[in-house]
Amino acid sequence: MPRSKKQTQEAGPSSKKRKAPSKKTSKQPVTYDDTKFETEGAWNKWETFVATPRVAYVKIVKEFYANIHDNLDNPKHPKYQQVYMRGQYIPFSLLAILRYYRLDNTENDIFQAATTNLHEVVTSICQGIDHWPDGSITLNYKCLLPQVRTLDKMVSANLLPTTHTSTVTMERARLLHWLQTKTLNIVDYIFCNV
Structure with a gap:
């Protein structure tokens, strides 16, 4: 037996999902x-x-x-x-x-991530810790210094592309350390990694 309009209205709100209001952001050109x-x-x-x-x-x-x-x-x-x-x-x-x-x-230093001491890496890019976590292959992103977090966004987007940014791999940590403390021939780095 079909439901009447009155019964349908009393049944409550529609089961269709409502769209969230769109957030309009004005994109200002960066100058x-x-x-x-x-x-x-x-x-x-x-x-x-x-x-x-x-x-x-x-x-x-x-x-x-x-x-x-x-x-x-x-x-x-x-x-x-x-x-x-x-x-x-x-x-x-x-x-x-x-x-x-x-x-x-113009930058001539060669990136040698494998030879960089992990203690040196951690002390230069992290706050609150002075050694690589035992048995771990990653660092928590939250331990990075504020300026290193910004640098990590660029590294994660352009040099070592990843969408998993809540942790930092050893390779990414070593690259962040290198960018923080030395100069890097970025072009050579990109060419060699490809």
């Missing part, structure tokens, strides 16, 4: 701040580098990695520092990375 960067050119370089990555096309990323050949960094190979993608060779060199990020190749 050059002369209290943080000496020149507008310096700001423009970092603006590109620390920007949130755009949506990646997973299929193309997989093709790129699948097509990297063993002789990518062999100057004697005819396709030296080139990756075959969709019918053509794409330059993938230190110079190509420099151009993409609009950076100068």
Whole structure:
């Protein structure tokens, strides 16, 4: 027997989920701040580098990695520092990375994460702890110094991409330490890690 309109109305609110009101945020363009960067050119370089990555096309990323050949960094190979993608060779060199990020190749230190002492790493990037937690392969994100947390956001988005940011791996911790205490040839780091 069909329900009457009166019975339906008395049954209570509709079972359909209501949409939460949308939060409208006004996106203000970020502009050059002369209290943080000496020149507008310096700001423009970092603006590109620390920007949130755009949506990646997973299929193309997989093709790129699948097509990297063993002789990518062999100057004697005819396709030296080139990756075959969709019918053509794409330059993938230190110079190509420099151009993409609009950076100068002025930093010469070599990143040697494996040789960095973990005690030194923890004391330079953390507050409240002075040693790596026993038996753990990660640190809690909350123990990072405030300025290192900001740096970690950039590292997690651009250098060691991850969506799992509540903990910090040894590799990420060592990279954060290196960025805090030394200079780093970021272009060389990206090229070597790929």
